[in-house]
Amino acid sequence: MSSSDIANSRHSKPRKRLSREERGRQLIEIAWQMIHADGTEALSLGNLAVQAGVTKPVVYDHFGTRSGLLIALYKDYDERQNALLDEALKASAATLHDRAWVIASAYVDCIVLQGREMSGVIAALAGSPELEEFKRDYNVLYIEKCRNILSPFSPSGTIPKVRLWGYLGAAESLSYAAATKEISVSQAKQELFETVINMVMRDERSEAKS
Known part of the structure; x- marks a missing residue:
């Protein structure tokens, strides 16, 4: 599954308001999918926001930096x-x-x-x-x-x-x-x-x- 496939599958599903914990879990799962598809080089907070269908501030609020995402x-x-x-x-x-x-x-x-x-x-x-x-x-x-x-x-x-x-x-x-x-x-x-x-x-x- 490529990054575009991940994004399309996410955007095709009805939007649901998630709790902070649920959103964090979702972002982690999508990040693993991105690494599987394109390697860690393609992993950034901006790309993760796009794939998850959320705004960048949401992702930055959870991880702060790329290092914070890797640590998570x-x-x-x-x-x-x-x-x-x-x-x-x-x-x-x-x-x-x-x-x-x-x-x-x-x-x-x-x-x-x-x-x-x-x-x-x-x-x-x-x-x-x-x-x-x-x-x-x-x-x-x-x-x-x-x-x-x-x-x-x-x-x-x-x-x-x-x-x-x-x-x-x-x-x-x-x-x-x-x-x-x-x-x-x-x-x-x-x-x-x-x-x-x-x-x-x-x-x-x-x-x-x-």
Whole structure:
């Protein structure tokens, strides 16, 4: 679907007065559609207003700047990733095998589901110190969540931060390789699962000797 198709489909529907929350949700959804159709380069507050059939002040009131829009998109992605992880954790057994598989598969599934749209947002977030710092803050929250989930299974009762950052790098690389079909989704999940197991169970004594 091209940007013009998005706009035409929006304008053909009866206008409805939305609450601020509903309008914000609508704008986020249209922004994701625009990125899917034309990439992040075409995403601006003015273009978003046109596609949504609203005035520019409405969009500026919600996001302020393009950076604000990108941050809102990343928050939307992060909320869905956390919801997917939390739901899967509730349904899993309290074992290292099950927890590791849930963490690995949820990360891959969320990236693959969002496809190239999320990679474009992340690339744009790396374009300025402000946005890069925002992404880093969210990454810190994520790896701390993983630490809390997995530390009870570690022989030492905790997991060094360096391993968690290493896991996150592997998770991003494997997930994007799956999203671009360089590898299969099942391969990405299996490799990331093994990475998590190794991260938790690695013998710290052998690390200290090396």
